[in-house]
Amino acid sequence: MRTLLRIGTRASLLAVTQSTWVKNRIEQAHPGVRVELVKITTKGDRILDVPLAKVGGKGLFVKEIEDALLAGEVDLAVHSMKDVPTELPAGLHIGIIPLRETAKDAFLSVGYDSIAALPAGATVGTSSLRRRSQLAALRPDLAIVDLRGNIDTRLRKLDEGVFDAVILAGAGLHRLGLANRITALLEPAQMLPAISQGALGIELRRDDAELLAGLQFLHDPATAVTVAAERAFLLRLEGGCQVPIGAHATLAGDTLTLTGLIASVDGRELIRDQASAPAGQAAELGTALAETLLARGGKAILDAVYCAGSPAAE
Template identity: 45%
Template sequence: MPLSSPLVIGTRGSPLALAQARETQDRVSIAHGWPVEQLPLSIIKTTGDAIQDRPLSEAGGKGLFTKELDIALLEGFIDLAVHSAKDLPTTLPEGIVIAGYLPREDVRDAFISRRFKTLHELRAGAVVGSASLRRQAQIRRLRPDLQVTLLRGNVQTRLAKLDGGEVDATLLAMAGLRRLGLTDHVTTILDTEDFLPAVGQGAIAIAVRVEDERVREALEPILHEPTAHTLAAERAFLTILDGSCRTPIAGHARLIDGELEIRGLVMRPDGSESLETARRGAVSDAVAMGREVGTELRTRMPAGFLSA
């Protein structure tokens, strides 16, 4: 179908955000035969991008990476917003909906060090940097003898800090490293049995205005239904726990032999205690299973567990 007017794609300005926006741009262009010039990128700086000196949990959580894009979308300055799915809060502003997801990338975390081959080989007292409370708690759970410190910034910035000796090691998402062509930096890929990923990790979400049928129709050919099923389960799980950047929560759903399996994990920030459970069943029950996993963990948690 012909494109009557440009579709403006909103994105953050980090290298990874731009790579994700360009992937979306390319997929839409190829699907419809539209020139990329008719799908311009609008780079929007978010509050989360501006905060580099403290954990996001102390500044407001996940919405810090989406607020300004939400405003631009609702005010009509952009037609769609491209997000890392793990950055999306569980509740979106009224008038905005997730149209769907691109095919999911590798969900695993990568261990990166210039001196050590694995997390287990790190010497006692070694410094591991991460901005993720989930990763920090999982590191402390496996290696309580390590020093875990805040490491903010985009992927390239964190790698530069590692090379500069600020930390002995760091953990980054394989999906982001793949999209940036930086997998040569990976020392070891971590098994999801030990490091369950964040909800939405590896998935690109596309948000649109609820009533904008033109944009929804344009996106339909590029959206990936299997990813939508797994993210429906994961986000339902997270919603029950009211998850944000303030709590170490991990969750991952996958399709196995036509069924959906979801695992959920919550931890104390110091890694001293963790609770985990799983469900497997029909894909059509994805949301219900996600809720069941979240409800079970919430029931099992001691008082004050999430606010510790």
């Protein structure tokens, strides 16, 4: 291992917290190595006044970091895997996937203990098409409003009464020490998570075998298998349209089970199914489940929504 490593990271509090966790683990495992964080502003960080679905999802939070990695300005990058496109630039790969945090979404409210307890017309904030569609299917009487900004901003708006509730990723709240703000974690049966939600990915240059070997202690094979199935599902569905997509995989022994979702934004059409396969067939499982959902009506949903770049799996 070289004596200095530079981690490329977004400058948000959550991204820095995640990258600092990786930095500390590397320095503990390799006492002679010093790790620096290089904060990089991405397109997704700059555009805060437009819903994510209208900006286009591919590479929104990673492209500038990947450019720095390819240019040799940083040695590795730490990403939330749900932000990473299924197709990476030539010369780069996700070499390390640490143990996953919770994949579940979190329901936060000051006055209500569940989605079911919200009164008709209650205002719920979310930045995610996936959450919006599933909420609309569960509770078509709610007012679902786009909510952008960092976690502090979202929590402040909740506390100020701008929203009756907000839905955020549970993993981010856990990593920031804000688990006490969670009113309830939503089970995947009620709110299917985003592809790879709760998982981190460490991106490296493909020719950096020394660094890959030095970081193997961070890799969790079980998380990597579940993430591979979910990302294969997304890869098969990418067709240039903004559409709510979700998937969640679990591993029990050698059996990998994947649940997938394609929905219309208004929640009126929601196609969901589940399939299982041996752990060694993660990619095949993801592709096959996507084909099943497409055949059951998912293709019609994809064809009907407006096209603007690439799918917003969130």
